[in-house]
Amino acid sequence: QKEVEQDPGPLSVPEGAIVSLNCTYSNSAFQYFMWYRQYSRKGPELLMYTYSSGNKEDGRFTAQVDKSSKYISLFIRDSQPSDSATYLCAMIRPSGTYKYIFGTGTRLKVLA
Amino acid sequence: EPEVTQTPSHQVTQMGQEVILRCVPISNHLYFYWYRQILGQKVEFLVSFxxxxxxxxxxxxxxxxxxERPDGSNFTLxxxxxxxxxxxxxxxxxTGEVTDTQYFxxxxxxTVL
Known part of the structure; x- marks a missing residue:
C-alpha cells in the first residue's frame, strides 16, 4: 500500500464550482500536512499547511484534516480558470529530517 | 518576498556526462533538500542536507x-x-526549521540524450 494516495484526475469543473481534492494516507505517524499547487513545468507553490485535525481556511481555500480516517482534503470555492493546475498533497513523517512525502498530484482544469 | 532560485532552468546533456545543478536557498534557511520529478510522475525526495x-x-x-554547499549561498547537486x-x-x-514549510x-x- 502506498504511503500517500491521490487520484491523479484529470478533474474538469466549470468556473465558479466548488472543487474538492483529497488524499489518503496509511501511516498514522504523519503529523504535518501541506497542499501545494504546481503549474506546468514550475516548482510546487505552498497553498496550505496544517498540523492538527480540523479545518483551516485561507481565502477561497479550505484545508481539512481527519487524522482518525487518515484523510485530508482541499476545497476551492468559486473556482477560477487560473486555478487550473496540479494540486499536490504532501506530508511529513517525523523522523530524520522531516522529508516530504508527496501524493501523485491531481490535475485540475477549471473551464471558463 | 525571499525565494529559492535554481540555475539553469533547462540543462541538456549527453549520457555519461557530469552535470551540476545549482540552487540558492533562502538566505537564513538551514535545511536544504533536493527532490526529483520525472515527467508525469510524483515529486520524490532525493536528499536532505x-x-x-x-x-x-x-x-x-x-x-x-x-x-555540496561550496559557499554560504549555493547548494549544488x-x-x-x-x-x-x-x-x-x-x-x-x-526551510528554516525542520518542521516548517519547505519553499521550493x-x-x-x-534532459539526458
Whole structure:
C-alpha cells in the first residue's frame, strides 16, 4: 500500500464550482500536512499547511484534516480558470529530517 | 518576498556526462533538500542536507549523486555520469526549521540524450 494516495484526475469543473481534492494516507505517524499547487513545468507553490485535525481556511481555500480516517482534503470555492493546475498533497513523517512525502498530484482544469 | 532560485532552468546533456545543478536557498534557511520529478510522475525526495552534511538520502540517491554547499549561498547537486533515466525536473527546497514549510525553487529540467 502506498504511503500517500491521490487520484491523479484529470478533474474538469466549470468556473465558479466548488472543487474538492483529497488524499489518503496509511501511516498514522504523519503529523504535518501541506497542499501545494504546481503549474506546468514550475516548482510546487505552498497553498496550505496544517498540523492538527480540523479545518483551516485561507481565502477561497479550505484545508481539512481527519487524522482518525487518515484523510485530508482541499476545497476551492468559486473556482477560477487560473486555478487550473496540479494540486499536490504532501506530508511529513517525523523522523530524520522531516522529508516530504508527496501524493501523485491531481490535475485540475477549471473551464471558463 | 525571499525565494529559492535554481540555475539553469533547462540543462541538456549527453549520457555519461557530469552535470551540476545549482540552487540558492533562502538566505537564513538551514535545511536544504533536493527532490526529483520525472515527467508525469510524483515529486520524490532525493536528499536532505543540514550543517554541511547529508542528513538523509533516498534509495534513488546512489553513488553517482553528490551534494555540496561550496559557499554560504549555493547548494549544488552533482550527477557524475548521467543516465537516460535521470531526465527529470530537479527541485531544490529549503526551510528554516525542520518542521516548517519547505519553499521550493522553480526547478531545473534535465534532459539526458
Amino acid at each position: 543540514y550543517n554541511n552534511e547529508i542528513s538523509e538520502k533516498s534509495e534513488i540517491f546512489d553513488d553517482q549523486f553528490s551534494v 552533482k550527477i557524475r555520469s548521467t543516465k537516460l533515466e535521470d531526465s527529470a525536473m530537479y527541485f531544490c527546497a529549503s 525553487g522553480p526547478g531545473t529540467r534535465l
